[in-house]
Amino acid sequence: MVSRVIEVDEFDLVVFGASGDLAHRKLLPALYHRYDDGQVPDGSRIFCSARRSYSDAEYRAWAREAIEEHVKNHETHKLDAFLEKIHYIAIDLASGEGLADLKSALEERPHGIRAFYLAVGPDLFGPICEHLGSNSLVTPQTRIVLEKPIGKDGTSAKVLNDTVARVFDEHQIFRIDHYLGKETVQNLMALRFANALFEPLWNAAHIDHVQITVAEALGVGGRAGYYDTAGALRDMVQNHILQLLCLVAMEPPESMDADSVRDEKLKVLKALAPITEANAEKLTVRGQYTAGASAGGAVPGYLDELGNSDSATETFVALKAEIANWRWAGVPFYLRTGKRLAQRVSEIVVQFRPIPHSIFSQEAGSISANRLIIRLQPDEGVQMKIMIKDPGPGGMRLRQVPLDMSFAEAFKVRNPDAYERLIMDVIRGNQTLFMRRDEVDAAWAWIDPIQAAWAASRDKPRSYTAGTWGPSASIALVERDHRTWAEDGL
Ligand SMILES: NC(=O)C1=CN([C@@H]2O[C@H](COP(=O)(O)OP(=O)(O)OC[C@H]3O[C@@H](n4cnc5c(N)ncnc54)[C@H](OP(=O)(O)O)[C@@H]3O)[C@@H](O)[C@H]2O)C=CC1
Numbered sequence: 462m463v464s465r466v467i468e469v470d471e472f473d474l475v476v477f478g479a480s481g482d483l484a485h486r487k488l489l490p491a492l493y494h495r496y497d498d499g500q501v502p503d504g505s506r507i508f509c510s511a512r513r514s515y516s517d518a519e520y521r522a523w524a525r526e527a528i529e530e531h532v533k534n535h536e537t538h539k540l541d542a543f544l545e546k547i548h549y550i551a552i553d554l555a556s557g558e559g560l561a562d563l564k565s566a567l568e569e570r571p572h573g574i575r576a577f578y579l580a581v582g583p584d585l586f587g588p589i590c591e592h593l594g595s596n597s598l599v600t601p602q603t604r605i606v607l608e609k610p611i612g613k614d615g616t617s618a619k620v621l622n623d624t625v626a627r628v629f630d631e632h633q634i635f636r637i638d639h640y641l642g643k644e645t646v647q648n649l650m651a652l653r654f655a656n657a658l659f660e661p662l663w664n665a666a667h668i669d670h671v672q673i674t675v676a677e678a679l680g681v682g683g684r685a686g687y688y689d690t691a692g693a694l695r696d697m698v699q700n701h702i703l704q705l706l707c708l709v710a711m712e713p714p715e716s717m718d719a720d721s722v723r724d725e726k727l728k729v730l731k732a733l734a735p736i737t738e739a740n741a742e743k744l745t746v747r748g749q750y751t752a753g754a755s756a757g758g759a760v761p762g763y764l765d766e767l768g769n770s771d772s773a774t775e776t777f778v779a780l781k782a783e784i785a786n787w788r789w790a791g792v793p794f795y796l797r798t799g800k801r802l803a804q805r806v807s808e809i810v811v812q813f814r815p816i817p818h819s820i821f822s823q824e825a826g827s828i829s830a831n832r833l834i835i836r837l838q839p840d841e842g843v844q845m846k847i848m849i850k851d852p853g854p855g856g857m858r859l860r861q862v863p864l865d866m867s868f869a870e871a872f873k874v875r876n877p878d879a880y881e882r883l884i885m886d887v888i889r890g891n892q893t894l895f896m897r898r899d900e901v902d903a904a905w906a907w908i909d910p911i912q913a914a915w916a917a918s919r920d921k922p923r924s925y926t927a928g929t930w931g932p933s934a935s936i937a938l939v940e941r942d943h944r945t946w947a948e949d950g951l
């Protein structure tokens with residue numbers, strides 16, 4: 462197995478919310494993988510913190526369980542050595558009680574790289590920043606990582622960002638969007654900007670439309686309390702899906718430097734044609750799942766899972782977005798995401814226009830337009846659908862075949878989880894894959910009117926049966942334009 466490891470300097474990482482779900486499923490496994498690959502230098506320390514009281518040994522036992530559950534093929538001696546780097550400090554981040562212990566530990570290394578990862582609810586972002594500032598724990602080498610959600614609308618995002626900005630400069634703030642850390646998403650940039658092939662065709666003259674689907678098979682699970690205050694639009698579209706759209710649609714940045722990339726993404730967000738009360742009914746579909754079946758058997762509806770029969774929160778959304786600029790005028794971007802859909806699949810489909818004229822006879826068969834499929838998960842890869850001649854002596858018969866590149870096949874390496882890449886980028890101080898404040902504001906500026914239009918309409922979301930592809934109105938949204946959702950996948 463080939464492994465290319467970029468060295469980083471020694472660091473102190475503090476994970477607040479270290480007894481939570483995110484730490485268990487994502488952060489601890491990601492840190493272990495980085496350690497296993499030799500990317501956690503010897504002197505580095507990981508401080509894990511939450512309110513509940515654990516000794517180092519008790520917390521390490523909890524962390525061991527997390528890694529054993531989520532990391533295939535771990536080696537016991539490596540896991541033992543990794544856990545030695547972890548220290549647990551109980552702190553109540555609302556009151557600051559317990560912070561003195563962290564302060565004295567961190568002050569043993571005043572000049573090194575220091576990162577605070579806020580894996581806690583956003584209501585604690587303000588108090589945490591105030592405590593860190595008033596305890597002089599923010600040095601020039603300090604970074605802060607903010608988990609989503611960054612607000613629930615433009616106004617609350619501003620308050621939150623203002624609070625953090627009172628203590629940290631923008632270059633120290635890492636707003637995480639884990640979709641940007643996914644291998645295939647970074648490959649989208651490689652595909653577009655490291656190949657001469659695509660860029661000349663990457664515009665309205667050659668592309669008919671783009672589809673971005675992030676479909677989940679699971680329901681809201683243990684996060685129902687948060688999810689019901691958010692819904693699919695705020696939970697997935699405002700951040701992950703708009704970020705994917707930006708990477709598909711942005712102009713070539715001057716370099717991979719953080720601000721060059723983020724400047725281009727910002728221009729896309731600002732060019733999104735508004736969806737308001739006047740056109741929301743035509744351009745948006747909201748859904749909520751009812752009881753149905755999944756691969757694992759019968760599943761309850763959203764309202765049953767939530768235990769609240771009144772909720773009008775959407776668990777599915779489909780949108781027709783347009784980017785009002787020269788490159789993309791008239792090219793629809795169909796976006797959809799939802800929970801309890803037929804299958805877990807995230808992909809970007811770039812549908813090219815048909816050839817202008819066929820030189821082939823009717824016997825050759827129909828000619829399908831080229832289609833580029835960028836599959837984020839599962840089975841990461843890129844596929845280009847092209848027309849070829851059917852092999853054999855039977856004359857000129859045409860058929861569409863995939864030019865396939867499965868990453869797992871092409872490179873015999875483990876596909877790293879997004880958090881592995883992103884945590885190390887924080888340590889390196891590289892903000893390219895993190896959202897800048899103005900991007901967050903611009904994304905909310907597009908989302909808020911949609912949310913307002915839905916609130917004004919007083920319509921409830923349309924029902925869809927769990928295990929299907931969402932409400933039939935979502936199919937109608939694209940069929941009205943004589944197009945279909947690409948359900949065939951890779
Ligand atoms: N879980 C996920 O898949 C994802 C989560 N996120 C975001 O990450 C953040 C954490 O999510 P998640 O892990 O699911 O949440 P959990 O509720 O599972 O964990 C919250 C953590 O915060 C700690 N905490 C709560 N209040 C305090 C306090 N006053 N002082 C100190 N610690 C406190 C809790 O520990 P204790 O009770 O011991 O204090 C716990 O460790 C949230 O903002 C969430 O939106 C984002 C994307 C995905």
Ligand SMILES: O=C1O[C@H](COP(=O)(O)O)[C@@H](O)[C@H](O)[C@H]1O
Nearest residue numbers: 609639677688696697701807838
């Ligand atoms: O941020 C979120 O993402 C997950 C989906 O992430 P994935 O990497 O598993 O595709 C989603 O389930 C969750 O609701 C949302 O908050």
